[in-house]
Each structure stands twice: as structure tokens, then as C-alpha cells.
Amino acid sequence: MPPPHGGKLVDRTLTGADLDDAVKRSKSLERLTVSTEMAQEVENIATGVYSPLTGFMGPAELDSVVETMRLPDDTPWTLPVLLDLEESARIEPGREIALVETAAGADGRPFALMEVEELFTFDREHAASLVFGTTEEAHPGVAAMMAMKPVMAGGPIRLLERRPSEFSAYNLTPLETRVLFREKGWRRVVGFQTRNVPHLGHEYVQKTALTFADGVFINPVIGKKKKGDFTDEVILETCRALAEHYYLKERAVIAILSYQMRYAGPREAIFHAIVRKNFGCTHFIVGRDHAGVGSYYGPFEAQQIFDRFPDLGITPVFFNTFAWCTKCGGVVNEKTCPHEGPERMDFSGTRIRELLLAGQVPPPELMRPEVAQVILASSNPFVE
Amino acid sequence: MEGKKEEARYTSVSLPTPLFEKIKERIEGTGFTSVSSYVVYVLREVLSKEAEEKSEPFTREDEERVKDRLRALGYLD
Numbered sequence A: 001m002p003p004p005h006g007g008k009l010v011d012r013t014l015t016g017a018d019l020d021d022a023v024k025r026s027k028s029l030e031r032l033t034v035s036t037e038m039a040q041e042v043e044n045i046a047t048g049v050y051s052p053l054t055g056f057m058g059p060a061e062l063d064s065v066v067e068t069m070r071l072p073d074d075t076p077w078t079l080p081v082l083l084d085l086e087e088s089a090r091i092e093p094g095r096e097i098a099l100v101e102t103a104a105g106a107d108g109r110p111f112a113l114m115e116v117e118e119l120f121t122f123d124r125e126h127a128a129s130l131v132f133g134t135t136e137e138a139h140p141g142v143a144a145m146m147a148m149k150p151v152m153a154g155g156p157i158r159l160l161e162r163r164p165s166e167f168s169a170y171n172l173t174p175l176e177t178r179v180l181f182r183e184k185g186w187r188r189v190v191g192f193q194t195r196n197v198p199h200l201g202h203e204y205v206q207k208t209a210l211t212f213a214d215g216v217f218i219n220p221v222i223g224k225k226k227k228g229d230f231t232d233e234v235i236l237e238t239c240r241a242l243a244e245h246y247y248l249k250e251r252a253v254i255a256i257l258s259y260q261m262r263y264a265g266p267r268e269a270i271f272h273a274i275v276r277k278n279f280g281c282t283h284f285i286v287g288r289d290h291a292g293v294g295s296y297y298g299p300f301e302a303q304q305i306f307d308r309f310p311d312l313g314i315t316p317v318f319f320n321t322f323a324w325c326t327k328c329g330g331v332v333n334e335k336t337c338p339h340e341g342p343e344r345m346d347f348s349g350t351r352i353r354e355l356l357l358a359g360q361v362p363p364p365e366l367m368r369p370e371v372a373q374v375i376l377a378s379s380n381p382f383v384e
Numbered sequence B: 001m002e003g004k005k006e007e008a009r010y011t012s013v014s015l016p017t018p019l020f021e022k023i024k025e026r027i028e029g030t031g032f033t034s035v036s037s038y039v040v041y042v043l044r045e046v047l048s049k050e051a052e053e054k055s056e057p058f059t060r061e062d063e064e065r066v067k068d069r070l071r072a073l074g075y076l077d
Helices: A016-026 A036-046 A059-068 A124-131 A140-146 A174-183 A200-210 A232-246 A265-279 A301-308 A349-357 A369-377 B002-009 B017-026 B035-052 B060-073
Strands: A030-034 A096-101 A110-115 A118-120 A151-159 A189-194 A215-222 A252-254 A283-286 A315-318 A322-325 A330-333 A344-346
Touching (some): A030 A036, A036 A096, A036 A110, A036 A151, A059 A151, A174 A215, A174 B060, A189 A200, A189 A265, A200 A215, A200 A322, A200 A330, A215 A265, A265 A283, A265 A301, A301 A315, A349 A369, B017 B035
Parallel strands (some): A030 A096, A189 A215, A215 A252, A283 A315
Antiparallel strands (some): A096 A110, A110 A151, A118 A151, A322 A330, A322 A344
16 A cells, blocks of 8 residues: 555544643634635545645745645645635734634534644736646636635644534545555555546446456545536435446445545646545546546646656556447447447447436446436436 | 746756766657756655555554444445
8 A cells, every 4th residue: 555645644633632622722713714615625634635734835835836746845746725815814824723614504613723824825827827727717727716815824724523424424534445445455446536427438447447456446526516517416326326236345445535626637637646545545547638627638638747756656547538339349448449430339428418317318338227227316416 | 036946946966977978868859858857757756666665654543443433334344
């Protein structure tokens, strides 16, 4: 199993007397209300998903990440992790603050503490051009960066308690997945990232990887999505249905990643790999246009960028194009099938979606019936 | 300003001239644009391999506590 990224699995979760003290202290601290997405970031830092980060980035870390795709100590890191706040927030450097989640249903109690080390601003246009390769606000990652509140706060965080979630039973920490993989005797673990419902192409990719690996870690992204995307519930349930009916129980683990996509293409592919390395994966599947959006990135840019990181500590597994071939009678890729034209049926997400919207079960060459049934049984499988 | 920032990010190391020349020859026609970029690449690779040899980042107590939760969630029998 690879060591955690940066060499140490971060755990910023308070327990025992430290927790009691912090809870007492939190009552008199200045409070900062954060969104659900920001609260997820805090949990990801605290539980080691973002190891070696121990808090939100300061200006030196941000500058290093934006300019060099590395932290100041040379550890690969490609995306900013920032906490933004209003100028009117009564937050000062050198002070500890309490973080409170704003979401409906949140109980108003602080869930984390932060030692604010620095307050700063940054050149968003310059950062966007390097991180996303564009400054167009039509790009959702750029739009999100431009819409951030005016001031950033950098500094370490401590988690008081994990927030309740309807997906808690699937929300494993890197420590938990590492222990789990070891208990299962998995030495080679392939991580699979998804933000979609699985079709036969996804299954093919995972099972092809399983021919050399001991286990597959199916890690759907749960969090804010674009209108028209499948809902978190449907994504998770379809992954479960596929695994239940078509995978060996001892060879597949499903757990969620609470995370908001940045759509940063190549840079985000590296980031996704780092996160799965922290979960204990030795390999990570990178498909065509991984983490891309629109036509901002070339189809293989997210694969080519791995050449620049010999020290990533997790091996990418690249898949390009695959389809169902009627002549071969199975899922094929460009290396395994000589046929072209009408014999090839592409795994078109648009076509599958159209069929499902019409209440039809996609053909079994595209999607397993058990997966389709989960989607069709949902009163609204899409984000509104 | 930008130049100073770049200076702070890099430092010099001495290589024997024949080795420098060998590397220069070796990187011709590759994606490496300079001897420095090649040396940086190789050193990063070597150092990360060494890091992989370290042991698990959790204690036996951690492990037992975690196993209980994994059993409760159905991940372990």
C-alpha cells in the first residue's frame, strides 16, 4: 500500500479531553458560517483525504500550487484549497475561530475550529488561467473561483465532529479504507472515480483493471452537481446494484467521496489520484477527458499530465475509447477489436439518458437491467 | 518581482561536466527541455520510491477501533 501523500496520514479530528476543551472554547469564539461544500472540505482535510494538508492554504501555498503544481515542499498538489469570507467578517489573523455549517438541518453548533494565520487576496484571473487553462466564466470552475467571497483565510483546522449525512454508512476515511484493504489482503487496489451512473463501459474498465489488481475501490463523488446530472442517491444506488449483481463481494468496495467537482481537467485528474492514494489505492483509472467540461481540454490531456509527476506515488491506468461490438460480442477497445462502423455501439451518455427519460430500459449491451431499474424506480433521478 | 520569486524556487547543484554532457545528449528528442528538468524528474522519482518503503501510517489501536466500525457498517464480516 502506498504511504499517504506527503508521507503522513493527517488526522485533525479531536477526541477525548482535547475535544471537550475545544467544545468549551468554541462557545466563546468568533463564528464563521460556511456552506455545506466548505464543510465537506473541512472534513476532507481533517480526516486525511487531502493529506498532507492540515488546513486551508495561505498565500505561499496557493502561489506555489498555482505556479508549479506543487506545495512549497515540492509535494505534488494541483488544486487550490481555499476558505473564502466576506470583508465584513470579524475575523483576524492570529485568532482561533469556530466554523458553523449554514445548511438546512444544521444545528448551529460549531463543527470545527480554525487557527486563522493569514488573511489575503489573490489574482483570480491569473490563478484561473493556470488552474483551469481559461478565464472564461462559462467554465464552472472559473465561475466558482470568480464568485468566491473577497478575502481568503489560511490556517490549520481541527474537526470537532463529523456532520451527519444520509450517506454516512458509505463515508469512509482514508484510515478506514487502508485498514479495510489490508484486512481484505489487497496489495494492488485500483481506484475508480465516478460522477455518473455506471454503464457497461464503466464495468469493463473496472473489471479489466481487476485482472491485475486485487480489488477495486469504487468511489463516487457525492456533492453539489450541475442541473441535469444524476442525483447522489441514484449514483450510489446504481453503483451498489451493479456491484451486488455482477462483482465478487470480496473484490469491490464502494465508498463515497464528498467533494465538489472543479472541472479542472488535467490538474483535477492529478488531484483525484492524490485523494485515492490517500485512501490506499496503488492505481487510479483515468479515462478520456477526465474531470473535463465542455471542450476546454483535449481528450487525453488528463492522461498526459501524469508524465510530469514521477513522484506521485500512485500509478495511473489509462483507458481511451471503448464500445460494444456486435461482431466480437462484447465490450472492446481500440486495441482489442478491428471492427468499425455499425458493428460498434458507443456508450453514449446522452443516448442512455434519452432512453431513461422516456422510461425505457437501455439495451443490455449498454446498461445492466438492474442498474436501469434503480434509475427508473426513482421519482426524479436528475438534479433540478 | 517575478524573477526574484523564480530565484527563490530554484537553487544550483554542481554536476560533473561529463555527466552533464551525457544527460544533454540523452535528452535530445525527448520531452525534457533542459538537463535541469531531467535531473529534477529523476531525483523526484528516486526520492518517492524511497518513501514508498515506509510502514503503515496507523497503530494497532487505530486498527482495532476502525475494524469495529467497518464490521458495524458491513464492510467486514
